Structure formats: C-alpha cells, structure tokens
Amino acid sequence: MxxxxxxxxxxxxxxxxxxxxxxxxxxxxxxxxxITGMLLYKDGNFLQCLEGEEAAVTKLANTISQDPRHSEILVLMRGPAERRLFPGMPMGFHDLTKEPLIKHSGFAEFIDSPLIRATFSLDPSRSLNLLSLFSPQP
Ligand SMILES: Cc1cc2nc3c(=O)[nH]c(=O)nc-3n(C[C@H](O)[C@H](O)[C@H](O)COP(=O)(O)O)c2cc1C
Structure with a gap:
C-alpha cells in the first residue's frame, strides 16, 4: 500500500x-x-489522498499534477502506508465550503482553517488527521 x-x-x-x-x-x-482516496475542496483549494499500489498511485498523481484545472501542487505525504484510509471508495468528495467541519465534533482544530499550504506544510501529518475525519475506518 x-x-x-x-x-x-x-x-x-x-x-x-x-x-x-x-x-x-x-x-x-x-x-x-x-486506487481509492478522498478529495476535499474548500475556497478554491484541493486536498487529495490517493492510495493503492505504488506504481499506479505515482502514475495517476503525475497525470493529475499536469491537469490545468489546478496548479501550485505541493505533495505533503508520499510513502508506504499500512492500510487504506478509504477502502471501497474510488474517490470520495467533500466540499468543505458548504460543509463546515464544525459538523464533525471533536475537531475544533480544523474549524474554519483554510486548505492552505501554511496550514499543512509545517506539519503534513495534519493533512492525514483532516482526511481521517472522512474515513469510513479512521
Ligand atoms: C483536483 C483533481 C483531482 C483529480 N483526481 C483524479 C482521480 O482521482 N482520478 C482520475 O482518474 N483523474 C483525476 N483527475 C483528472 C485527471 O487530472 C485527468 O484529467 C484524468 O485522469 C484523465 O483521464 P482520461 O484521459 O483517462 O480521461 C483529477 C483532476 C483534478 C484537477
């Protein structure tokens, strides 16, 4: 994985x-x-998790990175994982603009925090914490 x-x-x-x-x-x-994963969107920014076999994930990530519909791609995490966070989900999606995280109790840390580089680049594990909120098996 x-x-x-x-x-x-x-x-x-x-x-x-x-x-x-x-x-x-x-x-x-x-x-x-x-490949399974999750795409989050908020205020013009995407946060995406792709998981699967290394070759397939790397190839798809390369394809996606060349997509003109987005830019300024910053890879926060890239490596082996013990298990899928999104088993059975070929690509989940949540629009956090419309769905404030306040709905997800216990995660005040993320309430109103924009999906911006500064939030995650210093501590990429935060991106996994955020994604885990949407995992059927966190
Ligand atoms: C933010 C974002 C996320 C994307 N996620 C996926 C994805 O999970 N899987 C996928 O096949 N294409 C995804 N795409 C589209 C790819 O960049 C690309 O358009 C698509 O894979 C082309 O497939 P095709 O040429 O086989 O139709 C995404 C694009 C963007 C902008």
Whole structure:
C-alpha cells in the first residue's frame, strides 16, 4: 500500500457540479487501477489522498499534477502506508465550503482553517488527521 497526499489551488472558480462531473469520470478509472482516496475542496483549494499500489498511485498523481484545472501542487505525504484510509471508495468528495467541519465534533482544530499550504506544510501529518475525519475506518 502506498499513499500520496497533496494540496493544490484550483485554476479558476469551480462550480461543484464540475468537480462532481470530473469525479464521475475519475472513479471508474481509479476503480480499474485499484486506487481509492478522498478529495476535499474548500475556497478554491484541493486536498487529495490517493492510495493503492505504488506504481499506479505515482502514475495517476503525475497525470493529475499536469491537469490545468489546478496548479501550485505541493505533495505533503508520499510513502508506504499500512492500510487504506478509504477502502471501497474510488474517490470520495467533500466540499468543505458548504460543509463546515464544525459538523464533525471533536475537531475544533480544523474549524474554519483554510486548505492552505501554511496550514499543512509545517506539519503534513495534519493533512492525514483532516482526511481521517472522512474515513469510513479512521
Ligand atoms: C483536483 C483533481 C483531482 C483529480 N483526481 C483524479 C482521480 O482521482 N482520478 C482520475 O482518474 N483523474 C483525476 N483527475 C483528472 C485527471 O487530472 C485527468 O484529467 C484524468 O485522469 C484523465 O483521464 P482520461 O484521459 O483517462 O480521461 C483529477 C483532476 C483534478 C484537477
């Protein structure tokens, strides 16, 4: 098992339906590649977790990094993981702009914190803590 977590900035204002459409195409591809994960979106920034076999995850991350729909990609975590955080989920999605984390009790640390580099680059494990909130098996 291998995991990559990155943060990036959307190149333009995204209508959430555009992200959903993009994911509808992505999910069958991820499923075929044995890749699972989670995409979070907030105020123009993405945080994505990709997990699966190292070769497949690396290749997909490269493809995604060249996608003009986002830029300023910063890889926060890249390495082996004991198990999947998102088993059975070819790519989950949460729009945190509409769904404040206050709904998720016990995680005051993240309330209103923007998905910005400064929040995570000093302590990348925070990105995993945030992603774990959405894991069916944290
Ligand atoms: C933020 C973001 C996340 C993405 N996540 C995925 C993903 O998990 N899986 C995927 O196949 N494509 C994803 N894409 C789309 C890829 O960059 C690329 O467009 C797609 O894989 C092309 O697939 P195709 O040429 O086989 O249709 C993502 C794009 C963006 C901007």
């Amino acid at each position: 291998f995991r990559i977590v990155y943060i990036s900035s959307a190149s333009k204002y995204f209508d959430i339906s555009e992200i959903e459409t993009m994911l509808e195409r992505a999910r069958p591809k991820n499923h075929a590649l044995g």
